[in-house]
Amino acid sequence: MNKSVPSQYVIETEAITKIYGSGNTEVVAMRDASMQVEPGKVVALLGPSGSGKSTFLTAVGLINPPTSGRIIIQGKPILDGKNALVNLRSFRRQHIGFVFQKSNLIPFLSAIENVQVAMEINGLSPPAARKRAQELLDYLGVGDRANNSPSMLSGGQQQRVAVARALANHPSVILADEPTAALDSHRGRQVMELFAQVAHEQGAGVIVVTHDHRSLDIFDILYEMEDGILQKKTRETIS
Amino acid sequence: MNLAAKDIRYNLGRFTLATVGVGMLLMVVMGMGGIYRGIMEDAILLVDRVEVDLWIVQKNTRGPFAEVSRVPTNLVFRSLAVPGVLTAREFVYHTIQREQNGRPLRISVLGLSWPTDKGEWLPLSAGRPLTQNHYEMIADETLKLALGEKIKLGKETYTVVGTTKNMINSTGDGIAFFTVADAQAIQFDVPGESTRLERAARYGRGERSDIGSNQPSLLDNAEKSSAELPTLPLPQISAVMVTVSPAVDVSQVAKIISGWGDVSVYTSDGQRELLLKGMVEKVRKQIGLFRILLTVIAAIIMGLILYTMTLDKIHSIALLKLMGAPNYVILGLIMQQALMLGALGLVVAYSVGSKVFPLFPRRVILTQYDLIQLAVIVLVISITSSLLGIWKALKVSPNEALS
Structure with missing residues (x-):
């Protein structure tokens, strides 16, 4: 039943619902949210604050399992409601990259070490991890700041390092929660373009939670979440 | 990559201070053992x-x-x-x-x-x-x-x-x-x-x-x-x-x-x-009990230091979990720091003690057996005192990295 089946989607969610609390205190944060993302596609997830965007993202990121519904990644069922069908932490390590609103770098590691550690915990040898970390930083234009600690980097540079870390293990899924919120519009657009580039070049499925409507032209698919309801939109129908 | 060493390097001043503090405490434990040994040896x-x-x-x-x-x-x-x-x-x-x-x-x-x-x-x-x-x-x-x-x-x-x-x-x-x-x-x-x-x-x-x-x-x-x-x-x-x-x-x-x-x-x-049984028995027991008390206090203080150190990097730990770091990576981070704190504390204790103990009015004898025994005690209290920090770290949700 849980066997992988060939799928054209890298990410599939089937009617996932998240309910917090119970009885009188029950809150439905997300209801029957379904989404399909093909490899190489960049999805924008829009919606007002508190609409359930982050709940959806953390569910797909296997951090906060849904109350019901299924999550399938690369054709493999991963979560059936709250039931994990694989080792979530291990799966997350190998297949999912995260980028957050704030760069969320580990303060006691340098830029290159922040990228390197993601690969080392995935079993890559330290020299190989360091080599690839440097390549990623170079690719993202921050190679010259490799040995700087996060506190010595600007917000944009930190976010690029965070993107490098998200890409480190060749993930099939990249999840970004308002990655440009702390950046100016120019830097923000650069980061969004970077996601699109990575998705297209590496065939990953990328979901980006954003409020920034100025960069919508970069995304292949648009979804909007309102009051826990997920709906597919077009540029014309987006509110 | 040794995350424990990287964290220590980042917080070097604080870790040094903690090590000196633990070292001084261990020096007192070591000194009590030395006084105990001195009394025994002087008696006979x-x-x-x-x-x-x-x-x-x-x-x-x-x-x-x-x-x-x-x-x-x-x-x-x-x-x-x-x-x-x-x-x-x-x-x-x-x-x-x-x-x-x-x-x-x-x-x-x-x-x-x-x-x-x-x-x-x-x-x-x-x-x-x-x-x-x-x-x-x-x-x-x-x-x-x-x-x-x-x-x-x-x-x-x-x-x-x-x-x-x-x-x-x-x-x-x-x-x-x-x-x-x-x-x-x-x-x-x-x-x-x-x-x-x-x-x-x-x-x-x-x-x-x-x-x-x-x-x-x-x-x-x-x-x-x-x-x-x-x-x-x-x-x-x-x-x-x-x-x-x-x-x-x-x-x-x-x-x-x-x-x-x-x-x-x-x-x-x-x-x-x-x-030994008549003249120094009570003193021997008193010092022995006091030494046990000090060892327990050292373990509690080390536990609090390690717990505080763990709390300080709880966000990083949550982040590591979010990235999919296995538990042994988190456990290793805290345990290695505990062992480093204990080992360096022991070095501080011995270095300072060797200089200070000869100034004491009574002999403080540090035997190899006692030093090995203390090293084993330090190993045990390093491990036990890190348990609180490890418990906290293993309990933290990856969600906290997002907050």
């Missing part, structure tokens, strides 16, 4: 150094160290008459307190049986053994008497001709070695006025008795010195030390002597037991 030091087989002391006493013992001098000759006895020597031992250069000076006076024993067996740090029957002494360095220094004890002045290192009694007072005659002179010294009063009293008692009237020569003798009166006993000694011929069973000789009605006999092991 003299018995070990003297190297005799049997100690003959006053009947039913635990002398000469654990309590006062008085035996007659002629016990030496009685002992020599026992088959199998190789040597028998007088042993005089008592503690006095005098004032020297305005400071109190406690001396354990020990009499050497001149001329058979001149103190050649003593571990001299300077000078020489005794070369004459009177007015020379060998003093332990803790008495702070310099070579050649003269000290007046009783009516006589004694010259320090040699010094020893670590020759102290069970209470930590330095031992000074004299001939038996000098040791007795110091022990039984009374002021001239007391002697004159005693002689007058003796004469008065003679005058009041019939014997004094009938034998006038008795009254003449009454005013003479005690040593000249055959009816008065000579000053007594503390014990007799006996060595037994190599081919003879010590227990057999002890059995013969213990049959005498006026003395008790102990082997050297028996003396050691008397000293």
Whole structure:
């Protein structure tokens, strides 16, 4: 039943619902949210604050399992409601990259070490991890700041390092929660373009939670979440 | 990549301070162990150094160290008459307190049986053994008497001709070695006025008795010195030390002597037991219990330090979990820091302790066994004290990285 089946989607969610609390205190944060993302596609997830965007993202990121519904990644069922069908932490390590609103770098590691550690915990040898970390930083234009600690980097540079870390293990899924919120519009657009580039070049499925409507032209698919309801939109129908 | 080392490098100042703090605490634990060992070793030091087989002391006493013992001098000759006895020597031992250069000076006076024993067996740090029957002494360095220094004890002045290192009694007072005659002179010294009063009293008692009237020569003798009166006993000694011929069973000789009605006999092991079980037992237990208490306190403080260190990087730990880091990575991060804190603390404790302990008034002995034991204790408390931090780290949700 849980066997992988060939799928054209890298990410599939089937009617996932998240309910917090119970009885009188029950809150439905997300209801029957379904989404399909093909490899190489960049999805924008829009919606007002508190609409359930982050709940959806953390569910797909296997951090906060849904109350019901299924999550399938690369054709493999991963979560059936709250039931994990694989080792979530291990799966997350190998297949999912995260980028957050704030760069969320580990303060006691340098830029290159922040990228390197993601690969080392995935079993890559330290020299190989360091080599690839440097390549990623170079690719993202921050190679010259490799040995700087996060506190010595600007917000944009930190976010690029965070993107490098998200890409480190060749993930099939990249999840970004308002990655440009702390950046100016120019830097923000650069980061969004970077996601699109990575998705297209590496065939990953990328979901980006954003409020920034100025960069919508970069995304292949648009979804909007309102009051826990997920709906597919077009540029014309987006509110 | 060693995350523990990276975190320590990032928070070097704080970790150094924590290490020094833990090190100082471990130094106290180490010091208590050293004091405990010092008390034990000091208690039996003299018995070990003297190297005799049997100690003959006053009947039913635990002398000469654990309590006062008085035996007659002629016990030496009685002992020599026992088959199998190789040597028998007088042993005089008592503690006095005098004032020297305005400071109190406690001396354990020990009499050497001149001329058979001149103190050649003593571990001299300077000078020489005794070369004459009177007015020379060998003093332990803790008495702070310099070579050649003269000290007046009783009516006589004694010259320090040699010094020893670590020759102290069970209470930590330095031992000074004299001939038996000098040791007795110091022990039984009374002021001239007391002697004159005693002689007058003796004469008065003679005058009041019939014997004094009938034998006038008795009254003449009454005013003479005690040593000249055959009816008065000579000053007594503390014990007799006996060595037994190599081919003879010590227990057999002890059995013969213990049959005498006026003395008790102990082997050297028996003396050691008397000293350890009797004299220092309570101190030993007290220090041992205090050491356990300090070890528990060290474990609690280390636990709090490691817990605080874990709380400080809880966001990074959540982030690592979010990235999919297995539990052993998180566990290793905290455990390695705990072990580094413990190991470096131990180094600090030993380094500082080695400099500080020699300044203590009593000996603090750090044996290899005790250091290894402490290292094992530190290993155990490092692991146990990290458990709280590990529990907190394993409990944290990856969600916290998003907050």
